[in-house]
Amino acid sequence: MENRMPAFPDSFLWGAATSGHQVEGNNTASDIWAMEHVPNSTFAAPSGDACDSYHRYPEDIHLLADAGLNAYRFSVEWSRVEPEKDRFSRAELDHYLRMAATCHERGLTPIVTLSHFTVPAWFARDGAWNQPEAPELFERYCRQVVTHFAGEVTWWVTLNEPNVGALLTATGLLAYGGPAEAAQEDPAEAFARRVGGEPGTATVALPVTTPEGVANLCEAHRRARTAVKELQPKARVGWSLTIQDFQAAEGGEQKTADMLRQIAEPFLELSKDDDFVGVQTYTRMVFGPDAPLRQPRTERTFQTGWEYYPQALGNAVRLAAGFTGVPVLVTENGIATADDDLRITYTREAITSLREAIADGTDVLGYLHWTLLDNWEWHAGYAMTFGLATVDRETFERTPKPSLHWLGQVAATNGACLDTGRP
Ligand code: BGC
Secondary structure, eight states: OOOOOOOOOTTOEEEEEOOHHHHSOOOTTBHHHHHHTSTTOSSSSOOTTTTOHHHHHHHHHHHHHHHTOOEEEEEOOHHHHSSBTTBOOHHHHHHHHHHHHHHHHTTOEEEEEEESSOOBHHHHHTTGGGSTTHHHHHHHHHHHHHHHHTTSOOEEEEEEOTTHHHHHHHHTOOOSSOOOOTTSOOHHHHHHHHTTOOTTTOOOSOSOOSHHHHHHHHHHHHHHHHHHHHHOTTOEEEEEEEOOEEEEOTTOHHHHHHHHHHHTHHHHHHHTTSSOEEEEOOOEEEEOSSSBOOOOOOTTSOTTSOOOOTTHHHHHHHHHHHHHOSOEEEEEOOOOOSOHHHHHHHHHHHHHHHHHHHHTTOOEEEEEEEOSBOOOOGGGTTOOOOOSEEEOTTTOOEEEOHHHHHHHHHHHTTTGGGGGSOO
16 A cells, blocks of 8 residues: 555645735835835836736635635735824725635635735834834734724734844845945935935835844734734734745854844744744755855746755744744745746645655644735846736736646645645
8 A cells, every 4th residue: 555644634724825015006005115116226116006916806816716725815905004104994904804705705714914024104204113113003003903804814924024134134145136326326215205204214114134123023023913812812823934944064053053043043932922833935045154055056946046945845844843832834835937837846845845744743734825926026026926827917817827726636635636646
């Protein structure tokens, strides 16, 4: 008899993730929208209409459900819900409630992120996460959302990748968008003017790199968690962390330990009091004695330049679960590639590594693929294709890729078809 690995738990969540700003379109009251439109912006293209998911979310949810998936992670845009400080929009709260209702109608579990990188422009004007009131302002917003949802959503992710600033700073990879050229106007100053704030104070929210900002993010998470639990005792609350597979090359053991202490551990520490830890893994980072080592490019290297290393996922969930002692929810994992066969191969290998971690005793609640649609990928604009479906940039028509069907079959068989070749 074939020696099969233990199955995924019966309640396993199989789904895909999106974030509001990357798919909705026209989030005109957000910090990132403002930054997209300043001269010398570090964004390759403005988000514009994105995938028009603000109007087309039922299509997105049908895509997931028709494929056989059972969960959808999406985010609420704080800048829509509170476009001016202290002015909450009931109509926008209703919009997100309808998204959750549509998930329920189609048998999907909604997992809601309260802030996926973007914040309202007024919050950025006043210093974003650096302002002392930031935790309180975030808590107040979370209370509005959770009260309005009145128990329709059980799973909450407070903040997406609060540790991305730590990762970029510690590894020296901060120059993602590239510095503005000399003699050109500094986009940070233009941003401050656009949002009506002072240069040096007004700032886009993420990545957070100042010690005060990081402390405020941590406090915002604690306060949001307490508020959600108070309003909805059965809620399951966590935050989602960027946890890559941190490996030491020969002589790099001390450096790797230092990196973990900066990038992961302070954030995982907070997860110890959560219901789960959200893990977002794409690749590995290998550290030499002084710095991360560059991996050679191959035909499998991501469009983003990241190394193809799907087994990173199993190692990352082991790390997160081992450190925190709480269950892991894989809130993101995926590949930026134009080759959909490669997406299937990557995802199969990543999920297989996840299953091995489960077989070793790691408590894993679900797997949410990044991402449902080819979308607006932050600084890269529309150049990266992480999606399980394409989106026509003129008509917004969605076309599922074979990988969506494949992942749906994995979900429908609760992982059993991983052993039998292609579904
Ligand atoms: C973010 C997503 C992003 C993805 C790919 C994650 O860090 O949460 O918003 O699109 O990585 O870069």
